[in-house]
Amino acid sequence: xxxxxxxxxxxxxxxxxxxxxxxxxxxxxxxxxxxxxxxxxxxxxxxxxxxxxxxxxxxxxxxxxxxxxxxxxxxxxxxxxxxxxxxxxxxxxxxxxxxxxxxxxxxxxxxxxxxxxxxxxxxxxxxxxxxxxxxxxxxxxxxxxxxxxxxxxxxxxxxxxxxxxxxxxxxxxxxxxxxxxxxxxxxxxxxxxxxxxxxxxxxxxxxxxxxxxxxxxxxxxxxxxxxxxxxxxxxxxxxxxxxxxxxxxxxxxxxxxxxxxxxxxxxxxxxxxxxxxxxxxxxxxxxxxxxxxxxxxxxxxxxxxxxxxxxxxxxxxxxxxxxxxxxxxxxxxxxxxxxxxxxxxxxxxxxxxxxxxxxxxxxxxxxxxxxxxxxxxxxxxxxxxxxxxxxxxxxxxxxxxxxxxxxxxxxxxxxxxxxxxxxxxxxxxxxxxxxxxxxxxxxxxxxxxxxxxxxxxxxxxxxxxxxxxxxxxxxxxxxxxxxxxxxxxxxxxxxxxxxxxxxxxxxxxxxxxxxxxxxxxxxxxxxxxxxxxxxxxxxxxxxxxxxxxxxxxxxxxxxxxxxxx
Numbered sequence: 001x002x003x004x005x006x007x008x009x010x011x012x013x014x015x016x017x018x019x020x021x022x023x024x025x026x027x028x029x030x031x032x033x034x035x036x037x038x039x040x041x042x043x044x045x046x047x048x049x050x051x052x053x054x055x056x057x058x059x060x061x062x063x064x065x066x067x068x069x070x071x072x073x074x075x076x077x078x079x080x081x082x083x084x085x086x087x088x089x090x091x092x093x094x095x096x097x098x099x100x101x102x103x104x105x106x107x108x109x110x111x112x113x114x115x116x117x118x119x120x121x122x123x124x125x126x127x128x129x130x131x132x133x134x135x136x137x138x139x140x141x142x143x144x145x146x147x148x149x150x151x152x153x154x155x156x157x158x159x160x161x162x163x164x165x166x167x168x169x170x171x172x173x174x175x176x177x178x179x180x181x182x183x184x185x186x187x188x189x190x191x192x193x194x195x196x197x198x199x200x201x202x203x204x205x206x207x208x209x210x211x212x213x214x215x216x217x218x219x220x221x222x223x224x225x226x227x228x229x230x231x232x233x234x235x236x237x238x239x240x241x242x243x244x245x246x247x248x249x250x251x252x253x254x255x256x257x258x259x260x261x262x263x264x265x266x267x268x269x270x271x272x273x274x275x276x277x278x279x280x281x282x283x284x285x286x287x288x289x290x291x292x293x294x295x296x297x298x299x300x301x302x303x304x305x306x307x308x309x310x311x312x313x314x315x316x317x318x319x320x321x322x323x324x325x326x327x328x329x330x331x332x333x334x335x336x337x338x339x340x341x342x343x344x345x346x347x348x349x350x351x352x353x354x355x356x357x358x359x360x361x362x363x364x365x366x367x368x369x370x371x372x373x374x375x376x377x378x379x380x381x382x383x384x385x386x387x388x389x390x391x392x393x394x395x396x397x398x399x400x401x402x403x404x405x406x407x408x409x410x411x412x413x414x415x416x417x418x419x420x421x422x423x424x425x426x427x428x429x430x431x432x433x434x435x436x437x438x439x440x441x442x443x444x445x446x447x448x449x450x451x452x453x454x455x456x457x458x459x460x461x462x463x464x465x466x467x468x469x470x471x472x473x474x475x476x477x478x479x480x481x482x483x484x485x486x487x488x489x490x491x492x493x494x495x496x497x498x499x500x501x502x503x504x505x506x507x508x509x510x511x512x513x514x515x516x517x518x519x520x521x522x523x524x525x526x527x528x529x530x531x532x533x534x535x536x537x538x539x540x541x542x543x544x545x546x547x548x549x550x551x552x553x554x555x556x557x558x559x560x561x562x563x564x565x
Contacts, residue, residue: 019141024121027137034124039115040087040096041080042068046113049096054113065103069398074151075200075222078167079118081151082222082397084475086159088116089560090482097475100399108475117156117560119146122165125197131255131286134166138541144557145542147282149198149224154403155512157228157282157544160557166286168227171196173289174203176211180291182251185267192250194291197226202386209383213294214238216248219336220394226290228281232508233456235442235466237334238382241349243447246277246454248293256285257537266453275532275548278456279522280507282544284536297381298349301356303335304389305363306343307372315427317342320366321439322423326413329445329464331359336393339426340436343367345389353378400482401472404435404489405509406496407443407463421499426467428495435469435492442466457523459504466506467496483562486512490564507546513564517546 019027028035043049044060067073074080081087088095094114099105123130138145144163151158159165173196180192193215195204202221208214216236217225225234225245234245242248251265252273262285264273275284307313321337321344328346335346344363348356357364357376364374379385412418426437443463469492471485493511497503497520505514507521518526526548533549543551545558553561 019143023141027133030133031123031130034126034130036122036124037120038079038118038122040113040118041077042096042098043113045098046096046109048112050115051112065098068098068103069100069396071220071222071394071397074397075169078122078148078165078169081153081159083154083401084398085400086153086156087118089161090479090562091560093479099475117159117161119159119161119163119165122167124170125166125168126170128255128261128288131166132259132261134164135255135257135259135541138164139539147286149227150200150222152220152223153228154509155545156561157547161560163557168197168286168288169224171198171288174199174207176213180250182265183263183268185265189250189293191294192291193294194289195226196289197287198224199226201225205383205386208294209297209381212297214296214298214382215292215294216242216245219390221391226287228508230290231276231279231281231287233278233460233506235440235506237336237347237442238349239442239447240329240334240445241332241447242295243444243449244456244460246456247444247447247449249277249290250293251291252276252287253289254285254287257541271532272536274453274455275529277454278525279529280547283542283547283549284533285542300379300382300385301348301351301353302375302377302379302385302389303344303346303356303360304375305367305372306341307367307370309340309342313370314339314342314430317366318426319423320363322413322419324362325441325464326410328359329410332446333359334441337439337441339430339438343372345393346441347385399472400475400477401470402486402489402512403468403470403509404493404511405466405468405506406493406500407459407503407505408465408467409459409462409500409503410445410464411462412500413464425496425499429469429492433488433492435471435488438468438470440466440468455522455525455529457504457521457525459523463503466509468509479562483564486562487564514546521546
């Protein structure tokens with residue numbers, strides 16, 4: 001335990017958060033070259049950077065322009081985030097952005113490049129000692145800490161203006177254990193994959209397939225599965241049958257803010273393990289690796305459909321998918337259902353090809369009547385599906401956008417009034433707010449896990465859909481224009497919440513300004529999560545927006561967030 005003197009020192013220095021030049025030098029010396037400084041990713045394209053004249057680097061700028069919309073480019077670079085508003089200070093509009101629609105647009109670099117939200121200092125983490133030194137440095141100097149892996153963060157939790165960032169993207173260990181026994185335990189599991197905090201899902205899926213295995217992960221190639229994805233819940237289109245990411249994880253290795261390198265599983269530090277299984281990233285410590293239960297490689301039935309939207313066919317499509325979804329859920333389908341470019345990409349590990357074709361016949365008939373495309377096929381593995389369908393369907397990064405989402409309870413699909421209310425709400429989202437529902441069929445609808453073994457909201461267990469929507473804005477949007485888009489997303493959140501008041505929201509993909517966030521993200525689990533937070537981080541060295549133990553929007557580290565009030 002920290003002494004009372006050190007505790008008092010931490011409280012004082014947290015308010016000051018101004019390490020001296022000597023502090024930084026001593027810290028850098030202790031890390032053997034792993035402390036770095038960073039400029040915004042687009043800085044090579046700007047003649048003025050952070051108030052100083054700068055020479056444009058044509059070669060480096062061309063690389064940024066070419067990679068600006070690439071997830072792989074962004075994932076591999078510390079200053080880059082998938083959504084560009086988290087490279088900016090939104091409250092002041094300090095930024096260093098290119099035009100996503102035309103990255104060579106000279107109007108973008110005609111304004112000064114500002115550091116924005118990007119942390120100037122970061123540690124390229126190589127192991128637990130680096131993190132332990134960073135926690136000690138934060139306790140000594142009061143510097144805020146932030147944690148980043150791949151930049152798939154929709155809420156700004158993996159950065160903070162003026163913070164010291166712990167970048168875990170280089171932790172790329174991958175290993176397969178045929179029989180895994182959690183440390184300190186006496187229970188064995190067949191087939192486990194251990195992955196470092198920086199391993200992207202594309203590498204994870206290829207590794208699993210090479211070992212004749214299937215693993216649950218995210219729906220994009222560069223998500224870091226050991227990071228915020230799993231700690232916030234981790235949904236997948238395999239989740240209806242195999243469970244959420246938190247249902248599959250068997251063990252974490254983590255440095256907690258008290259400086260201890262710990263193992264967390266059902267036998268060792270079980271309270272911390274429970275908290276990490278849904279309590280959110282950037283909260284309880286810095287995870288270095290996690291171990292997931294894998295399944296043998298499995299065949300998948302795939303239904304892929306698309307058609308051109310018209311003023312007359314989108315509402316019947318909404319009604320059809322609402323009418324069919326409960327049946328689909330009982331049959332094991334997971335997937336993504338679109339309304340802006342209408343269609344679906346669904347998978348099923350339980351049915352035969354003949355059964356799958358029969359199951360989706362009503363949807364297929366509708367799509368064919370719109371002169372659309374219908375494919376129902378069997379693929380040999382998740383990797384085959386991912387390579388064929390997901391890589392071409394991923395949302396383009398390098399944009400500024402925000403989300404709204406809600407877990408839609410299965411009960412709404414079992415009555416005519418519930419189905420009518422859901423269909424009407426989706427139509428209102430489109431017609432009144434211009435927000436197209438994006439339906440993610442990734443709840444653990446058929447998965448029967450042990451009760452209370454995870455800390456996600458119990459609403460996941462009663463849900464059939466995670467229904468999301470997105471608003472976006474241009475690189476040169478004004479502060480009022482940006483605020484308007486956040487407000488629209490917030491209004492849509494309330495609209496959907498009105499028809500599902502007893503449900504919850506997904507911490508990783510929820511409304512940035514979610515009201516009563518503790519209840520909506522964690523339900524009855526919040527009080528226990530808060531107690532665990534205080535146990536392992538008694539002096540709040542870690543804090544992030546609407547996380548467990550959040551210090552609130554008025555705290556200085558959130559000065560770059562806009563207020564909707």
